[in-house]
Amino acid sequence: MDQTIAFLGAGSMAEAMIAGIVQSKKLSPHQIIVSNRSNHNRLQELKYTYGIRPVPRNNLDLNEVDTIILAMKPKDIERVMEELQQDLKDHHTLVSILAGIPTSVIEQYLPAGQPVVRVMPNTSSTLQASATAISSGTYTTTSHVESVRYLMDSIGATFLIPEEQMDIFTGIAGSGPAYLYHLMEHMELIGEEQGLDRETAREIGAQTMLGAARMVLESDVSPTQLRENVTSPNGTTAAGLDALYRHRGGEAMAEAARSAAKRSEQLRTKAIQQAVRV
Numbered sequence: 001m002d003q004t005i006a007f008l009g010a011g012s013m014a015e016a017m018i019a020g021i022v023q024s025k026k027l028s029p030h031q032i033i034v035s036n037r038s039n040h041n042r043l044q045e046l047k048y049t050y051g052i053r054p055v056p057r058n059n060l061d062l063n064e065v066d067t068i069i070l071a072m073k074p075k076d077i078e079r080v081m082e083e084l085q086q087d088l089k090d091h092h093t094l095v096s097i098l099a100g101i102p103t104s105v106i107e108q109y110l111p112a113g114q115p116v117v118r119v120m121p122n123t124s125s126t127l128q129a130s131a132t133a134i135s136s137g138t139y140t141t142t143s144h145v146e147s148v149r150y151l152m153d154s155i156g157a158t159f160l161i162p163e164e165q166m167d168i169f170t171g172i173a174g175s176g177p178a179y180l181y182h183l184m185e186h187m188e189l190i191g192e193e194q195g196l197d198r199e200t201a202r203e204i205g206a207q208t209m210l211g212a213a214r215m216v217l218e219s220d221v222s223p224t225q226l227r228e229n230v231t232s233p234n235g236t237t238a239a240g241l242d243a244l245y246r247h248r249g250g251e252a253m254a255e256a257a258r259s260a261a262k263r264s265e266q267l268r269t270k271a272i273q274q275a276v277r278v
């Protein structure tokens with residue numbers, strides 16, 4: 001890919017994406033610039049690990065950049081857009097990974113016509129195993145979206161969705177790894193409690209999660225059918241599922257996704273109110 005990308009923000013999500021992109025070899029590390037406002041040690045750490053180009057925000061020359069990836073916290077959007085405004089050129093595509101922030105808010109700080117693409121990855125980008133959503137903004141052409149999709153394909157599976165579905169996508173997939181880690185923490189705990197050593201219990205839980213996910217992705221069989229295939233009448237799984245239903249395990253997972261989606265909606269409302277005041 002013949003382009004230079006610049007991450008504004010050098011936190012955990014930027015690092016996960018950098019790891020996946022570098023591993024994919026779609027871009028060479030010198031085509032990736034990483035910038036933040038103050039923590040220069042962090043930039044050096046990323047340079048040391050991935051070979052990328054660290055550039056403190058004050059020294060960043062956007063003329064050589066094609067794609068700008070907004071990777072700071074949602075609360076910093078106003079300040080960042082104000083800083084960016086004067087440096088942006090027609091050829092720049094902005095990609096935002098900020099939870100909750102709609103493309104319309106970002107566009108409000110920009111001249112009409114500037115393409116903004118919204119993306120929601122997750123931290124499994126590190127292993128090129130993200131589920132990443134992509135939505136177009138007002139001024140994006142198919143070519144902008146396809147070019148961003150090509151880049152995002154390097155960090156995992158991509159899904160083109162309408163922007164209205166971003167809240168729930170964030171609730172399920174952006175935040176989702178945390179819910180699954182929480183379940184794995186519990187699988188590890190119960191294994192340990194019953195005499196397995198911690199590392200073994202951890203591996204057993206993770207391998208079980210991985211195997212189940214692969215069965216869904218690599219067969220044509222639905223999760224419902226796969227669940228039934230595990231469940232013998234009056235067997236161990238029936239007893240386990242019975243406890244899970246009594247404790248409303250499925251509903252707890254749905255509620256987690258709903259609550260995260262609601263928070264995304266709240267971030268949007270706040271960002272819109274803030275942008276109106278600008």
Ligand SMILES: NC(=O)C1=CN([C@@H]2O[C@H](COP(=O)(O)OP(=O)(O)OC[C@H]3O[C@@H](n4cnc5c(N)ncnc54)[C@H](O)[C@@H]3O)[C@@H](O)[C@H]2O)C=CC1
Pocket residue numbers: 008009010011012013014035036037038039057071072073074076079080097098099120121122123174175
């Ligand atoms: N952590 C995750 O699993 C996911 C995070 N996201 C989104 O990614 C974004 C970043 O999240 P994290 O990496 O977890 O946060 P983080 O707190 O680890 O990193 C934020 C980074 O932004 C930098 N920053 C702040 N103001 C800046 C400015 N004015 N210019 C340049 N850099 C600036 C900070 O120095 C820091 O490096 C958030 O908007 C979040 O909604 C999206 C999907 C998943």
Ligand SMILES: O=C(O)[C@@H]1CCC=N1
Pocket residue numbers: 099170174175
């Ligand atoms: O917790 C958050 O707000 C970010 C967005 C999705 C995952 N982490």
